[in-house]
Amino acid sequence: MYEDRTFEAMLQEMLSGVPAGTDKREGSIIYDALAPAAKKLAEAYAELARSNRLAHAQTSSGEELRLRGADFGIDPRPASAAVRLGLFYDAAGAPLDVPVESRYSAGGLNFIAAGQIGVGRFRLVCETAGAAGNVPAGTLLPLDYVDKLASAAIGDVLAAGEDEESDESFRTRFFAHVRTPPTSGNRAAYRNWALEVPGVGDAYVVPCWNGPNTVKVYVLGADRTSAGAGVVQAVKDYIDPDTGLGEGMGEGAAPAGALTTVVAAPAVNVNVTASITLSGSRTPAQVDADFGDALTSYLAGIAYGDDPRPKYARIGTMLLDTAGVADYANLLVNGGTTNVTVAEGAVAVKGTVTLT
Structure with missing residues (x-):
């Protein structure tokens, strides 16, 4: 909106208003008097442009985006704590029951035993909210004395922890609320x-x-x-x-x-096979990983969209666009050369990828 309100443009406008015959060269008295004012005006216009962007949900971010959502009663989802499986054993290797609310450490994070789900098996809640609690693996170290405890390990993720909702996720929910109002x-x-x-x-x-x-x-x-x-x-x-x-x-x-x-959502696996010609810039393992990541991202982007069917031609283009791929042949998606059918309520997910 204010892209033309630059320091140079406003300084030139000011100098053009100075009577002819006056020395307006850089370093002159009139130039040195007007330049600071033009700089401050440019900064003010830049701030106006920023404020204008933050006023609209489409271009807003951070706290301003949250405040925009609050006008419609939409609040960001807070970070949630991971819930992990804790496995506890005595000196003989037999499962051991430990006290509820006893505390343990793994991967630099602390966990608390929140409830028992079997002999020697407990729900561990991470004391730090966020996705970090999904990561630790291996040995658990007790922070409190636990009688007869010889070893402990952290197991599966029972409920994944999540970080505070991102701007893009919140923006998506905001638009869903205001464009398709719930009634x-x-x-x-x-x-x-x-x-x-x-x-x-x-x-x-x-x-x-x-x-x-x-x-x-x-x-x-x-x-x-x-x-x-x-x-x-x-x-x-x-x-x-x-x-x-x-x-x-x-x-x-x-x-x-x-x-x-x-x-x-029922999962529909998307299995891809193809023969590829490498350009030499990437190893086969790198090509496999890059194409797999691109396929995962593509499928996530079309999930529950206007047309959730993975397109055969689009997957071929993605393969050709993958760094290290010079060409491909014999591309099959779920054994065929047509778009993948996705039933109502289902979601397409990456299955097996075989590139030879």
Whole structure:
């Protein structure tokens, strides 16, 4: 908007207003008097341009984007703590039960035993919220004395921790809310309710899937592949929990009488095989990794989009655009040369990639 309001342009405008015959060369009195004013005006216009960008959700970021969302009652999803499996053993190698709320360390992070799920098996909640809690592996070191404990290990991720919602994720939810406003339990309402749950990348809603007053919600995880069981249950508990009196009681976000089923999006594997000619700039392993990353990114970008079918031609272009690939032949996607069919509510994910 103010691209032409540069220091040079405004200084020239000021100097053009000075009477003819006056020395306006750089270093002259009039030049040295006007240059600081032109500099300050250029800075003011730059700040005006920045403020203008931050005022619109399309170009805003950070705290200003959050404030824009707050005008519509949309808050960013906070960071969530990872929940890991803890395995505990005594000196004989037998599983050992440890005290709930005992604390342990792994990978520079602290975990607390939050609950037992089996003999010697406990839910460990990371004390530091965010995706960092998903990373540690191997030995657990006790921070408190635990009687008879000889060894401990950190196991599977039971519920992935997530960092505070990114600008792009928040922007997507903001536009979904304002462009398809949720009203009286319409499809947009169910999608927005699902998106409010940490760990949800997107949702697809099917009304009357099993008769009147039934709704099915398919859920993607943050990586835009099939959501994990913990995320699916969290969405169910938020929209239509079973409080002991049954479902559809209106105890969640959904209106009373609406029976809501929440499932992970069924995954459709996209398997790619091709013969490639290398240019020599990358090794075969690097080409495999780069193409695999590009395919994953492409599939995540079309998940639950206007046309979620992976395109045969697009995959061929991606392969040819991969660094180190000079040419390819005999490209097959799921054994054929056509677009991959993706059913309602399903999501295409990277399967096997075989490049020879």
